[in-house]
Amino acid sequence: MNNHLPSNNDASLTTWPCPAKLNLSLKIVGQRDNGYHNLQSVFQLLDYGDKLNIEVTRNGQINFTCSAPELSGTDNLVIRAAKKLREFAINQLDNQSGKQFAEKNWGAFIHLDKVLPVGGGVGGGSSNCATTLVALNQLWQLELPLKTLADIGLSLGADVPIFVMGNSAFVEGIGEILTPFELPKTWYLVVQPGCHISTAKIFSNPLLTRNSKAITIRDLNALELPFQGTNCMQDIVCDDYPEVRKALEWLKQFNSYARMTGSGSCLFAPFDNEQEMRKIASRCEWPCFEASGVNISPLHAGM
Numbered sequence: 001m002n003n004h005l006p007s008n009n010d011a012s013l014t015t016w017p018c019p020a021k022l023n024l025s026l027k028i029v030g031q032r033d034n035g036y037h038n039l040q041s042v043f044q045l046l047d048y049g050d051k052l053n054i055e056v057t058r059n060g061q062i063n064f065t066c067s068a069p070e071l072s073g074t075d076n077l078v079i080r081a082a083k084k085l086r087e088f089a090i091n092q093l094d095n096q097s098g099k100q101f102a103e104k105n106w107g108a109f110i111h112l113d114k115v116l117p118v119g120g121g122v123g124g125g126s127s128n129c130a131t132t133l134v135a136l137n138q139l140w141q142l143e144l145p146l147k148t149l150a151d152i153g154l155s156l157g158a159d160v161p162i163f164v165m166g167n168s169a170f171v172e173g174i175g176e177i178l179t180p181f182e183l184p185k186t187w188y189l190v191v192q193p194g195c196h197i198s199t200a201k202i203f204s205n206p207l208l209t210r211n212s213k214a215i216t217i218r219d220l221n222a223l224e225l226p227f228q229g230t231n232c233m234q235d236i237v238c239d240d241y242p243e244v245r246k247a248l249e250w251l252k253q254f255n256s257y258a259r260m261t262g263s264g265s266c267l268f269a270p271f272d273n274e275q276e277m278r279k280i281a282s283r284c285e286w287p288c289f290e291a292s293g294v295n296i297s298p299l300h301a302g303m
């Protein structure tokens with residue numbers, strides 16, 4: 001199956017891309033009173049990911065199916081996002097628009113075609129959530145600004161705003177302060193060691209460095225991204241999940257810049273030569289995918 005994502009440049013399309021992300025760098029610069037951590041991270045969006053098929057209905061219902069049966073429950077972020085947007089439309093829009101929305105009795109039938117690993121650090125759930133918000137905003141003719149959708153998304157997951165706004169970016173705060181950041185054309189091999197890692201568990205590890213020195217966006221250019229970069233969670237995850245360490249060591253033999261994305265378990269290596277990446281992918285003993293980095297999300301390209 002070809003999971004490289006086409007741009008959504010036709011308003012009548014009912015297929016909507018949910019790109020993956022990689023954290024090219026990730027560090028924690030502080031912690032909030034509510035326990036959430038302030039991060040500094042460079043997010044690279046990819047041209048690879050899940051897809052949502054959406055059919056608009058007029059029965060006020062949100063119906064959801066998923067190619068992965070274990071994700072078909074009502075706690076799926078797609079359903080939660082659709083319901084939250086519906087509530088927002090009814091309660092928060094000015095009277096006229098809210099009334100109009102209720103009169104149309106908008107609903108949707110949504111199918112998620114899942115290819116991204118769950119708990120893999122590539123942001124699959126957050127991207128599904130963001131695409132649901134952006135797509136239904138258009139299909140339900142709500143005309144809410146992306147910033148409003150990003151605020152709604154933040155209440156569902158810290159990684160949702162970047163997927164809503166749609167640019168590879170330098171990300172601060174818990175994930176809501178975004179500065180678009182242009183990255184050079186690069187190919188990535190993403191290796192999936194097969195472990196499902198709980199993000200909350202990694203964030204609560206006492207060994208995590210929580211007080212790294214913050215940098216400014218100006219310092220970023222000196223970091224030699226996407227090749228150089230560090231992930232403050234990598235050593236902790238490798239200690240707890242030997243399969244992640246094994247896959248990382250394997251990948252490092254071919255590309256010394258290999259590292260982990262997010263809270264794991266996926267690992268990636270950047271390449272400026274696509275053929276070289278393909279050669280290494282063909283020798284990989286774990287499931288893996290090849291992707292190209294993009295500065296604008298396939299969800300937004302052509303919108």
Ligand SMILES: C[C@](O)(CO)[C@H](O)COP(=O)(O)OP(=O)(O)OC[C@H]1O[C@@H](n2ccc(N)nc2=O)[C@H](O)[C@@H]1O
Nearest residue numbers: 023035036037126157158159160174199200203262263
């Ligand atoms: C590690 C990253 O993937 C880097 O991109 C993200 O920061 C994680 O973002 P996410 O998966 O959208 O995270 P959420 O679903 O919002 O949060 C899961 C759990 O991780 C912890 N969490 C998350 C984000 C953050 N900045 N600080 C945290 O402490 C919280 O305990 C939270 O309950």
Ligand SMILES: Nc1ncnc2c1ncn2[C@@H]1O[C@H](COP(=O)(O)OP(=O)(O)OP(=O)(O)O)[C@@H](O)[C@H]1O
Nearest residue numbers: 076077118119120121122123124125126128159262
């Ligand atoms: N549509 C969805 N796709 C994947 N996971 C979902 C979805 N909806 C809810 N979840 C739940 O969210 C959790 C994390 O999923 P996800 O795959 O996004 O993790 P991740 O790739 O590690 O994300 P991140 O990099 O943002 O931490 C899973 O435990 C899963 O049960």
